[in-house]
Amino acid sequence: MNTRTQRRAHKSLEFLKRAWLLPASLVFLCSCQNSEAPTPLEKQVSELQTEALQSDLAFSLLHALTTEVGPRMAGTDGDRRAVEWARSIMTSLGFDQVWLEPVTFPKWRRGSETAFLVTGYRLPLAVTALGGSTGTDGVMRAEIELFDDLQALSNADSQQVQGKIVFINDRMSMGEKGRGYSQVVGGRTDGPYVAAEKGALALVIRSVGTDNNRLAHTGSIALPQGRVAVPSAAISNPDADLLESVINSGKPVELELQLDCGIDGAATSYNVIGEVTGNDPESGYFVMGAHLDSWDLGMGAVDDGAGVAITMAAAKLIADLPERARRGLRVILYANEEQGIYGGREYARAHSHEMDAHIAGAESDFGSGRVYALASTVSEEAQAAIEELAGLLAPLGISYDPEMQAYGGADIGQLGLLGMPMIDLRQDASLYFDIHHTANDTLDKVNLDDLNQNVAAWVTLAWFMANTDQAFGPP
Amino acid sequence: MNTRTQRRAHKSLEFLKRAWLLPASLVFLCSCQNSEAPTPLEKQVSELQTEALQSDLAFSLLHALTTEVGPRMAGTDGDRRAVEWARSIMTSLGFDQVWLEPVTFPKWRRGSETAFLVTGYRLPLAVTALGGSTGTDGVMRAEIELFDDLQALSNADSQQVQGKIVFINDRMSMGEKGRGYSQVVGGRTDGPYVAAEKGALALVIRSVGTDNNRLAHTGSIALPQGRVAVPSAAISNPDADLLESVINSGKPVELELQLDCGIDGAATSYNVIGEVTGNDPESGYFVMGAHLDSWDLGMGAVDDGAGVAITMAAAKLIADLPERARRGLRVILYANEEQGIYGGREYARAHSHEMDAHIAGAESDFGSGRVYALASTVSEEAQAAIEELAGLLAPLGISYDPEMQAYGGADIGQLGLLGMPMIDLRQDASLYFDIHHTANDTLDKVNLDDLNQNVAAWVTLAWFMANTDQAFGPP
Numbered sequence: 001m002n003t004r005t006q007r008r009a010h011k012s013l014e015f016l017k018r019a020w021l022l023p024a025s026l027v028f029l030c031s032c033q034n035s036e037a038p039t040p041l042e043k044q045v046s047e048l049q050t051e052a053l054q055s056d057l058a059f060s061l062l063h064a065l066t067t068e069v070g071p072r073m074a075g076t077d078g079d080r081r082a083v084e085w086a087r088s089i090m091t092s093l094g095f096d097q098v099w100l101e102p103v104t105f106p107k108w109r110r111g112s113e114t115a116f117l118v119t120g121y122r123l124p125l126a127v128t129a130l131g132g133s134t135g136t137d138g139v140m141r142a143e144i145e146l147f148d149d150l151q152a153l154s155n156a157d158s159q160q161v162q163g164k165i166v167f168i169n170d171r172m173s174m175g176e177k178g179r180g181y182s183q184v185v186g187g188r189t190d191g192p193y194v195a196a197e198k199g200a201l202a203l204v205i206r207s208v209g210t211d212n213n214r215l216a217h218t219g220s221i222a223l224p225q226g227r228v229a230v231p232s233a234a235i236s237n238p239d240a241d242l243l244e245s246v247i248n249s250g251k252p253v254e255l256e257l258q259l260d261c262g263i264d265g266a267a268t269s270y271n272v273i274g275e276v277t278g279n280d281p282e283s284g285y286f287v288m289g290a291h292l293d294s295w296d297l298g299m300g301a302v303d304d305g306a307g308v309a310i311t312m313a314a315a316k317l318i319a320d321l322p323e324r325a326r327r328g329l330r331v332i333l334y335a336n337e338e339q340g341i342y343g344g345r346e347y348a349r350a351h352s353h354e355m356d357a358h359i360a361g362a363e364s365d366f367g368s369g370r371v372y373a374l375a376s377t378v379s380e381e382a383q384a385a386i387e388e389l390a391g392l393l394a395p396l397g398i399s400y401d402p403e404m405q406a407y408g409g410a411d412i413g414q415l416g417l418l419g420m421p422m423i424d425l426r427q428d429a430s431l432y433f434d435i436h437h438t439a440n441d442t443l444d445k446v447n448l449d450d451l452n453q454n455v456a457a458w459v460t461l462a463w464f465m466a467n468t469d470q471a472f473g474p475p
Numbered sequence: 476m477n478t479r480t481q482r483r484a485h486k487s488l489e490f491l492k493r494a495w496l497l498p499a500s501l502v503f504l505c506s507c508q509n510s511e512a513p514t515p516l517e518k519q520v521s522e523l524q525t526e527a528l529q530s531d532l533a534f535s536l537l538h539a540l541t542t543e544v545g546p547r548m549a550g551t552d553g554d555r556r557a558v559e560w561a562r563s564i565m566t567s568l569g570f571d572q573v574w575l576e577p578v579t580f581p582k583w584r585r586g587s588e589t590a591f592l593v594t595g596y597r598l599p600l601a602v603t604a605l606g607g608s609t610g611t612d613g614v615m616r617a618e619i620e621l622f623d624d625l626q627a628l629s630n631a632d633s634q635q636v637q638g639k640i641v642f643i644n645d646r647m648s649m650g651e652k653g654r655g656y657s658q659v660v661g662g663r664t665d666g667p668y669v670a671a672e673k674g675a676l677a678l679v680i681r682s683v684g685t686d687n688n689r690l691a692h693t694g695s696i697a698l699p700q701g702r703v704a705v706p707s708a709a710i711s712n713p714d715a716d717l718l719e720s721v722i723n724s725g726k727p728v729e730l731e732l733q734l735d736c737g738i739d740g741a742a743t744s745y746n747v748i749g750e751v752t753g754n755d756p757e758s759g760y761f762v763m764g765a766h767l768d769s770w771d772l773g774m775g776a777v778d779d780g781a782g783v784a785i786t787m788a789a790a791k792l793i794a795d796l797p798e799r800a801r802r803g804l805r806v807i808l809y810a811n812e813e814q815g816i817y818g819g820r821e822y823a824r825a826h827s828h829e830m831d832a833h834i835a836g837a838e839s840d841f842g843s844g845r846v847y848a849l850a851s852t853v854s855e856e857a858q859a860a861i862e863e864l865a866g867l868l869a870p871l872g873i874s875y876d877p878e879m880q881a882y883g884g885a886d887i888g889q890l891g892l893l894g895m896p897m898i899d900l901r902q903d904a905s906l907y908f909d910i911h912h913t914a915n916d917t918l919d920k921v922n923l924d925d926l927n928q929n930v931a932a933w934v935t936l937a938w939f940m941a942n943t944d945q946a947f948g949p950p
Contacts, residue, residue: 063720066717067717067720067721067724068595069596070596070598071598077596078596081596120543121544121545121552121553121556123545123546126914212915212917212919212920213688213690213915214690214773214913214914214915214917215688215689215690237919238915238917238918238919241917241918241919242541242542242774242917242918245538245542246542249542298689299717438689439601439689440687440688440689440713442687442689442713442716442717443713443716443717444687444712444713444716445687
């Protein structure tokens with residue numbers, strides 16, 4: 001299906017003619033839970049949802065971003081091309097205003113990276129440097145010390161670690177009994193600093209991912225804040241299995257690590273912002289978006305090309321309606337989320353004086369898995385409106401539990417810290433961490449129907465937030 | 476489960492004490508299809524099957540081969556270590572005779588390999604040289620010409636190809652409607668020669684594999700036989716999708732290819748042969764085996780460490796019986812199957828004068844997927860015996876269709892050409908070509924229960940062939 005879809009999609013600008021000229025289908029999704037006739041409101045939402053589910057727009061945008069732009073790690077040429085692409089596409093899609101806001105950050109550079117297991121034989125491992133890591137300054141060869149997790153390393157005596165390469169062998173698994181991302185990721189973010197404090201030479205972690213492919217998962221170490229980190233890398237899960245196995249066999253084992261990477265001055269990229277204006281400037285705008293940067297190893301189709309495509313397509317469907325809604329829709333494509341949420345933090349800093357205009361916000365940064373639940377962090381008074389929204393989302397298979405709080409996401413969370421109400425459209429992420437931050441993040445991993453279900457959910461959310469009179473904050 | 480199994484298994488030599496001292500379980504698999512009491516013959520097979528299903532032996536052998544030896548491409552240090560490992564393990568497992576027979580072949584060397592898509596931007600692709608390929612002698616940069624399959628390239632006018640890099644974009648898929656391995660692999664084996672005849676500079680193929688990982692599938696080109704081939708490589712399926720998409724967009728696109736590889740003199744490795752002798756030397760021996768060499772990219776756990784472990788473990792279970800069977804069992808671990816079936820061909824050449832003693836043969840070279848069917852190529856007179864064998868295999872979920880002919884396998888097929896009767900234990904290969912010839916061929920891809928079902932099937936086959944009076948040929 002993907003190949004067929006791509007063949008349809010590659011006809012480059014064809015989608016610009018087709019996708020939003022598609023006549024709204026006569027078959028409406030029924031958002032009425034009982035047998036009463038749909039209200040005009042429900043009927044309009046139903047039309048938007050139907051159009052979203054049938055459109056090629058999001059997939060075409062994602063195809064263009066991954067094919068014409070490719071990887072777009074912050075500060076690279078790909079990043080610059082992505083900014084220009086997004087600005088240009090938003091303009092051609094008919095957003096009323098499109099502008100850039102600069103974001104400056106340390107420029108991290110990845111060069112060559114190799115690791116060899118040395119234990120009677122010398123075996124290359126699937127390795128990748130962690131974002132923000134320093135290099136090894138040539139080839140480093142040292143004994144390995146295995147720790148089950150960050151806590152075990154933190155508890156270790158320095159003598160056990162000094163002069164060695166530390167290996168944190170903490171496996172992430174999904175599912176009810178598994179250890180999720182947040183439980184394991186500390187090894188990646190803080191491990192490099194703890195290893196340095198203990199006198200280690202370098203850190204290697206088991207990839208923070210749920211797959212068994214010989215592809216390592218990159219991702220950033222925490223921001224320095226005056227601390228010193230050792231050179232740090234991740235190895236793939238099968239390589240970590242092997243390393244664990246050889247270490248446990250009791251045979252002598254060393255690691256030969258060479259990382260050519262590091263911070264190379266500063267770079268400036270841009271938050272790319274497009275607005276579909278409302279007809280009542282006093283009523284503020286709903287903030288939606290995703291991050292435009294990606295890691296360099298893959299194409300950033302899932303993380304976060306999908307979010308870029310979903311939110312742009314949803315806003316476009318509303319921009320195409322004959323009349324502007326009451327409130328505006330502001331789509332923010334954030335710069336450099338991956339290496340420290342620079343875009344989200346800079347946007348929050350630059351707009352902190354006008355938070356009242358940001359009536360609420362949401363973020364799409366979990367790939368293209370289907371939306372299964374609505375959650376919100378809003379005022380008590382806004383609960384009834386959220387329940388109305390939940391009713392509109394229900395025909396898409398999206399549930400709602402009033403007890404569940406929104407967490408917002410990395411970028412939007414910076415506005416949440418300033419008191420902005422937040423909405424979550426929670427996605428099925430069961431395959432997300434197989435792909436996350438690896439070379440495998442490519443277009444074939446995106447399912448067209450799932451992507452469009454997201455667009456349908458987002459257009460419902462955006463349309464509702466733009467049209468309601470309800471205030472949602474302070475939460 | 477894999478990690479737990481490995482933890483058990485890594486206790487290196489413990490399996491040597493444990494696995495075949497395991498008392499035969501009191502719970503027998505019932506090989507009797509009706510409610511009659513099992514015959515002594517059926518009871519003994521049932522005990523062997525039960526022991527095979529409960530044993531750690533095959534997994535422990537596979538763990539040792541992949542952990543202690545690792546990749547073992549023909550002619551490399553790993554190959555030499557594998558031969559020594561196999562000889563030593565066969566001896567310690569209690570085979571009555573163990574010996575080596577030399578096999579000489581051209582030594583192919585893989586060095587660095589890179590490919591970049593150049594189309595306004597420059598993007599690294601997941602690439603690997605095909606076995607036997609020559610190098611590019613530095614960086615080659617040229618226009619790409621896409622062909623849907625080998626036939627399309629064969630039909631092409633030379634002018635369309637001259638001075639370009641040819642891209643054969645033929646996707647392998649499994650399942651009823653899919654194109655199987657044999658339908659697609661010609662692009663890899665013969666494509667390099669056809670491309671050379673047409674005047675192309677190099678060949679790049681879509682990986683012959685069913686996965687969507689950013690890992691390229693290697694594999695050999697056909698043996699030269701006086702023909703000239705261009706430098707040849709495979710790119711991963713997602714990279715082939717991208718290349719196809721960019722080419723179809725009509726934008727200018729070039730490939731920058733650098734392959735450092737080639738034939739580097741000759742090397743000698745060994746067929747490692749172990750025999751459990753029979754008590755009637757005149758009655759010949761049943762030939763079973765797998766290939767010991769692997770590709771260099773992965774650990775050769777699936778291809779063909781699994782076959783090595785399965786056939787060694789099955790023979791070992793019979794060697795441990797209190798009495799020797801009538802016929803011998805000869806386990807042959809073939810050298811260099813991957814680059815041209817050198818081990819199988821050399822064994823057939825060296826033993827062609829004594830084919831009568833080879834009463835029949837079988838090969839395990841399809842990973843560790845469960846055995847689902849029995850097939851045979853034997854004489855008319857032997858059909859009843861094969862049906863008896865089928866009855867013994869049935870409790871393992873293995874079916875039998877007398878119309879289905881055995882194809883033997885790459886190495887054993889060389890003996891089939893000399894008239895040796897052949898038996899197939901056909902395996903579920905639905906995941907095999909996701910992994911085949913890639914870096915992903917690692918121990919975690921092997922399921923313990925499936926591996927042991929293979930051992931149970933092989934011990935049944937071996938025990939039956941060693942004990943029956945039946946002659947199986949000429950087919």
